[in-house]
Amino acid sequence: MGNRPLLNRRLAGMGTTIFAEMSALATATGSINLGQGFPDTDGPASVARAAADAVLNGRGNQYPPGPGIPELRAAIAEHQQRFHGLSYDPDTEVLVTAGATEAIAATLLALLEPGDEVIALEPFYDSYAACIAMAGATRRPLTLRAPDFRPDLDELRTLITPRTRLLLINTPHNPTGTVLTADELAAIAALAVEHDLLVVTDEVYEHLVFGATHHPIAALPGMRERTVSISSAGKTFSFTGWKVGWVTANPALVTAVRTAKQYLTYVSAGPFQYAVAEALRLPDSYFDGFRADLLRKRDLLVDGLTAAGFRVFTPEGTYFITTDITPLGEKDGIEFCRALPERCGVVAIPNAVFYDNTEAGRSLVRFTFCKQEAVINEAIERLSKLRKR
Numbered sequence: 592m593g594n595r596p597l598l599n600r601r602l603a604g605m606g607t608t609i610f611a612e613m614s615a616l617a618t619a620t621g622s623i624n625l626g627q628g629f630p631d632t633d634g635p636a637s638v639a640r641a642a643a644d645a646v647l648n649g650r651g652n653q654y655p656p657g658p659g660i661p662e663l664r665a666a667i668a669e670h671q672q673r674f675h676g677l678s679y680d681p682d683t684e685v686l687v688t689a690g691a692t693e694a695i696a697a698t699l700l701a702l703l704e705p706g707d708e709v710i711a712l713e714p715f716y717d718s719y720a721a722c723i724a725m726a727g728a729t730r731r732p733l734t735l736r737a738p739d740f741r742p743d744l745d746e747l748r749t750l751i752t753p754r755t756r757l758l759l760i761n762t763p764h765n766p767t768g769t770v771l772t773a774d775e776l777a778a779i780a781a782l783a784v785e786h787d788l789l790v791v792t793d794e795v796y797e798h799l800v801f802g803a804t805h806h807p808i809a810a811l812p813g814m815r816e817r818t819v820s821i822s823s824a825g826k827t828f829s830f831t832g833w834k835v836g837w838v839t840a841n842p843a844l845v846t847a848v849r850t851a852k853q854y855l856t857y858v859s860a861g862p863f864q865y866a867v868a869e870a871l872r873l874p875d876s877y878f879d880g881f882r883a884d885l886l887r888k889r890d891l892l893v894d895g896l897t898a899a900g901f902r903v904f905t906p907e908g909t910y911f912i913t914t915d916i917t918p919l920g921e922k923d924g925i926e927f928c929r930a931l932p933e934r935c936g937v938v939a940i941p942n943a944v945f946y947d948n949t950e951a952g953r954s955l956v957r958f959t960f961c962k963q964e965a966v967i968n969e970a971i972e973r974l975s976k977l978r979k980r
Contacts, residue, residue: 634829642866651861659687697852714945768906895971
């Protein structure tokens with residue numbers, strides 16, 4: 592094999608994810624894991640029963656249809672109409688995927704050519720960088736900067752070049768918790784139309800919004816035909832292990848994404864697709880109650896982190912809180928997070944791993960609040976040791 596590296600050079604530096612590293616550290620040290628964004632309780636029992644019934648009744652135990660079972664595609668289309676006023680044909684404009692992560696991968700692999708450029712909001716979820724790299728494209732970050740983490744739309748305009756192929760938007764935004772406003776989205780949409788760009792929008796936290804409003808960019812003038820909208824069931828229904836996501840877009844875009852997707856997983860999560868179809872049709876009271884519960888937990892952890900000495904940026908959406916460790920006399924978030932389990936018995940994620948411009952996120956650290964209140968309270972008690980030191 593000679594001296595040639597085994598890993599494709601496009602993936603150089605993208606070995607074990609920070610989530611795997613920190614979750615392993617949490618297990619090894621017995622720490623409370625406020626790093627990786629998975630709930631520590633399951634979602635609605637009725638939805639879990641629907642999955643169990645599907646397994647026992649032989650529904651979905653063999654390969655489901657490539658685009659997803661008809662019941663789920665219909666439920667996704669109904670959800671888009673119910674919550675966003677968007678009309679999609681479940682037969683030609685909806686595609687079920689193995690979570691939003693596969694949806695992102697299939698979309699970028701389908702739509703990008705080597706040499707294309709992608710503008711993405713930075714900090715960005717780590718799979719964005721990997722998928723853009725696998726497609727042979729180049730990412731151009733539009734950095735959201737503390738303390739408000741709003742996009743600089745003038746800077747966005749300067750980033751667009753003849754090589755720009757698409758804009759990758761995430762709102763509500765992980766990890767900052769920013770929810771893009773109607774005006775911000777309208778300005779982004781206008782640039783997309785002006786420069787004939789595709790838009791890929793990751794909306795997995797669409798129901799986790801506090802005191803703000805989630806606006807799908809696909810609903811804006813000129814955007815329906817150029818936007819691939821991505822979401823999933825994991826975050827909204829607290830079944831992250833099921834890995835059921837979806838794409839909605841016009842038929843030509845869905846066909847392109849499906850072409851790539853069929854060579855990734857082909858199909859997945861057969862019985863869970865029936866359960867998610869039921870979940871998407873839950874009454875408004877479920878979605879309202881879920882949001883209210885997370886709002887209480889957000890405020891609880893915001894207060895605890897503030898008392899522990901962090902500078903806290905209260906999120907408008909998602910179930911993550913970004914903090915600055917500078918007031919604690921710290922500068923490097925990666926070093927801080929690697930030491931935190933031994934110091935306090937708590938695990939967090941350094942935001943620097945979500946940046947190309949690592950200096951912009953060097954002192955920022957992310958915590959999640961999708962945990963039981965007793966767990967959050969215990970974490971707050973442990974983190975209080977930081978101020979005492």
